[in-house]
Amino acid sequence: MKKITKAIILAALVAIARATNAQIDISGLELVPPDQVPATGTFWSATHDWPPVPVPDDPSLPIYALGNGQYVYDDSQLTSFGRYSANSFDLPPEPPGGDGGTNAPDPWLPDSARNYAKFAALSFSVIDTNNAANNDTNLYNVIVSFPPDTNTYPTLQIQRYTNAVVIKANHFDYSAETRDFALIVCDNVASPIMKSVNLLGSSDAQDGWLVEGLVSNWKVTDPMFLMVSNITSVRDAFFKAIPYSGPQIDLSGASPYDTVSNTLALHAAITDLSGVSNELFSINVDGAPVRYTISAGNTVNIATEYNLNGFGNVNVSETSPARVFDPTNPPADSKQVFSTTVSLPLDFENDTFLALASDFCSPDVGTNYVLFGINKAQRVAATITDPATGEVLSTYSNYFPFATTVAVPWNFTHTNGTPYTNDTYVVTFTAFDPATLNVTNTLDKAGVRTPAGCFLTYQWVDPGSLDGQYLDDQMDTQIKGNLSSLYEDVYKSLGLTQYYPGLIGTNRNHGGCYPSTSFTGNPWVNAMWNLTNHNYSDLTLGPAHGSGAQIGGPGPTDYQAFDLGHFQPWDLRNWVSAYGTGGYGWRLRKSAFWTCYSANYTLATGGFYNLTWPEACGIPLNVDQTKATCRKNVGVFFNSEIPQRGYRSNFATTTASVAQFFDQTWVCGKFQYPGGCDPTYSANFAFQATRRNYPEMDYGQPLLLGCSYLIYTGIYEDEMLTTNWNHVKTH
Numbered sequence: 065m066k067k068i069t070k071a072i073i074l075a076a077l078v079a080i081a082r083a084t085n086a087q088i089d090i091s092g093l094e095l096v097p098p099d100q101v102p103a104t105g106t107f108w109s110a111t112h113d114w115p116p117v118p119v120p121d122d123p124s125l126p127i128y129a130l131g132n133g134q135y136v137y138d139d140s141q142l143t144s145f146g147r148y149s150a151n152s153f154d155l156p157p158e159p160p161g162g163d164g165g166t167n168a169p170d171p172w173l174p175d176s177a178r179n180y181a182k183f184a185a186l187s188f189s190v191i192d193t194n195n196a197a198n199n200d201t202n203l204y205n206v207i208v209s210f211p212p213d214t215n216t217y218p219t220l221q222i223q224r225y226t227n228a229v230v231i232k233a234n235h236f237d238y239s240a241e242t243r244d245f246a247l248i249v250c251d252n253v254a255s256p257i258m259k260s261v262n263l264l265g266s267s268d269a270q271d272g273w274l275v276e277g278l279v280s281n282w283k284v285t286d287p288m289f290l291m292v293s294n295i296t297s298v299r300d301a302f303f304k305a306i307p308y309s310g311p312q313i314d315l316s317g318a319s320p321y322d323t324v325s326n327t328l329a330l331h332a333a334i335t336d337l338s339g340v341s342n343e344l345f346s347i348n349v350d351g352a353p354v355r356y357t358i359s360a361g362n363t364v365n366i367a368t369e370y371n372l373n374g375f376g377n378v379n380v381s382e383t384s385p386a387r388v389f390d391p392t393n394p395p396a397d398s399k400q401v402f403s404t405t406v407s408l409p410l411d412f413e414n415d416t417f418l419a420l421a422s423d424f425c426s427p428d429v430g431t432n433y434v435l436f437g438i439n440k441a442q443r444v445a446a447t448i449t450d451p452a453t454g455e456v457l458s459t460y461s462n463y464f465p466f467a468t469t470v471a472v473p474w475n476f477t478h479t480n481g482t483p484y485t486n487d488t489y490v491v492t493f494t495a496f497d498p499a500t501l502n503v504t505n506t507l508d509k510a511g512v513r514t515p516a517g518c519f520l521t522y523q524w525v526d527p528g529s530l531d532g533q534y535l536d537d538q539m540d541t542q543i544k545g546n547l548s549s550l551y552e553d554v555y556k557s558l559g560l561t562q563y564y565p566g567l568i569g570t571n572r573n574h575g576g577c578y579p580s581t582s583f584t585g586n587p588w589v590n591a592m593w594n595l596t597n598h599n600y601s602d603l604t605l606g607p608a609h610g611s612g613a614q615i616g617g618p619g620p621t622d623y624q625a626f627d628l629g630h631f632q633p634w635d636l637r638n639w640v641s642a643y644g645t646g647g648y649g650w651r652l653r654k655s656a657f658w659t660c661y662s663a664n665y666t667l668a669t670g671g672f673y674n675l676t677w678p679e680a681c682g683i684p685l686n687v688d689q690t691k692a693t694c695r696k697n698v699g700v701f702f703n704s705e706i707p708q709r710g711y712r713s714n715f716a717t718t719t720a721s722v723a724q725f726f727d728q729t730w731v732c733g734k735f736q737y738p739g740g741c742d743p744t745y746s747a748n749f750a751f752q753a754t755r756r757n758y759p760e761m762d763y764g765q766p767l768l769l770g771c772s773y774l775i776y777t778g779i780y781e782d783e784m785l786t787t788n789w790n791h792v793k794t795h
Contacts, residue, residue, distance in 0.1 A: 511649020517574020
């Protein structure tokens with residue numbers, strides 16, 4: 065069986081022909097044996113003037129090598145695009161003269177809307193055939209009515225079903241595929257699948273293919289039945305299936321482990337789906353911010369002196385909003401944006417460089433130190449100013465007769481000793497070799513909540529669904545039962561932990577649990593208000609349906625919940641920050657979001673807040689908390705789809721058990737028995753222990769964000785503020 069990585073299959077709602085333009089002479093080129101065709105590369109059509117694609121259009125076409133990872137496929141014998149047929153449906157517009165509504169577009173005129181707008185109302189889902197057999201006879205009849213598939217290569221078949229189409233995906237093998245199965249959509253079958261992304265923005269006017277729906281690689285089966293609903297909202301829609309995980313990035317301009325200094329010019333060749341616009345580009349060195357500019361030809365000019373001397377990995381990321389969906393009703397448990405990162409190891413060497421910006425420092429530390437490195441004897445000077453007014457807040461000068469690290473101090477005051485109250489300040493450092501570096505820092509005035517209890521919540525799936533009652537029982541047992549009891553009994557002398565306030569801090573015995581069940585009405589808005597009080601510094605949320613845009617709602621058809629409302633990152637931010645109105649630090653100390661795609665970057669639903677769930681919890685995403693003198697917090701989030709059950713190859717083990725295990729391990733440490741519990745094991749210890757114990761957790765691409773050294777006990781907060789980890793156990 066050929067893998068899907070060697071095929072792009074077409075299924076059309078409306079059949080149209082593709083025109084032949086330019087041709088490539090394949091005479092004399094080397095024919096590549098089918099088993100040696102790479103999974104991905106640059107593939108050109110021999111007979112059509114189309115941009116290249118990452119995988120060939122047809123797995124059986126002759127493929128020839130052009131060299132340098134480029135190939136050409138011979139499609140000269142095809143009379144139309146692709147050789148696979150599918151049922152086609154022509155949805156003709158109503159003839160002129162009818163009452164189409166005052167706001168209805170003229171069906172006889174071209175639809176000029178962008179594809180994002182055209183396909184926003186379409187809804188994608190994977191059909192649970194067992195559920196259809198039990199609960200939807202009409203749908204099941206469509207499923208079993210597909211004609212037999214006699215091929216061995218991947219194909220798509222399509223059938224009409226009410227206001228939807230059902231697509232049967234045959235022979236797609238993703239067992240060795242790292243990307244996901246993507247059903248992409250376009251209004252013109254002749255559009256190129258991929259385009260080159262111009263970082264200066266001129267490619268955004270292009271239109272074409274977008275992701276209609278996604279199936280995680282580990283969930284791909286043979287066959288699969290997919291549904292795209294609300295098709296009468298569009299005129300023409302074409303579908304293809306491709307492996308997709310985000311933009312493709314190729315860096316040139318430096319080789320691995322090159323020594324670089326001053327301005328480094330790298331060229332970023334980026335390709336992505338042709339309908340994507342407004343992509344986000346970012347770059348860092350081992351997580352630290354990078355000072356750079358972009359010039360024509362996707363040339364990225366990096367000021368290397370703003371990063372620490374020595375070896376570092378330049379990480380270049382491109383984030384693509386390739387998923388098309390209705391922003392007022394985003395799909396649950398589904399990825400909405402895609403991000404790709406490539407790394408290039410280099411050796412940074414500069415005579416003068418920024419050793420530590422010490423950004424996001426808390427005024428609680430007393431005096432902040434911004435560190436600069438010099439590699440030879442010289443005089444240095446520095447000024448700290450208010451960027452809003454230009455006022456000089458502090459000055460520094462000194463002479464060093466040797467190479468050293470220079471610490472520029474500041475105590476967060478004006479020159480007259482009054483506290484500085486603005487949010488940012490600028491440090492200008494001059495070494496007389498000559499070199500001048502400018503750094504803008506932000507103050508951590510928000511703070512982090514004083515260690516207290518953990519707020520618990522989760523969302524039932526429909527108890528009447530296939531295994532809904534079992535999943536709900538597990539949530540009730542593991543979260544509302546075991547985990548809530550762990551926190552409520554944390555001080556009990558006969559309990560598991562046997563902690564006392566002097567060991568972990570006061571006000572820790574709170575494990576309030578307010579789940580979203582069929583009996584609790586709409587608790588998401590009501591219950592989450594508990595986060596506004598001082599009883600809770602931590603949050604464990606889930607299992608629940610979720611995405612980068614919202615948490616809650618009915619969820620997908622296979623694990624559908626009662627629609628008891630939902631909330632968005634901006635709502636959560638308002639709830640948790642309301643705690644800080646009395647002068648308290650509002651940022652959550654520990655967050656664990658057991659929802660699909662909770663780490664996925666996307667706009668909050670219905671607005672332009674550009675707020676993620678980690679940011680809503682107050683976890684700085686661009687700050688290395690292990691180096692910064694700020695109040696520490698941490699969170700567990702997921703960048704992909706989390707399994708509902710089946711951990712440790714045991715179908716009975718559900719996500720609720722995994723969530724309970726992580727919290728208990730962080731609270732109790734390595735030796736979990738009365739008298740053996742230890743609250744000084746790091747969050748990373750608990751995170752890695754959970755991954756080892758439940759390896760299927762990695763399907764969801766878990767991320768530990770924030771301070772990986774954070775420990776459960778709250779009596780060493782001031783030590784950790786100053787990056788003192790003496791009381792932290794990591795293994």
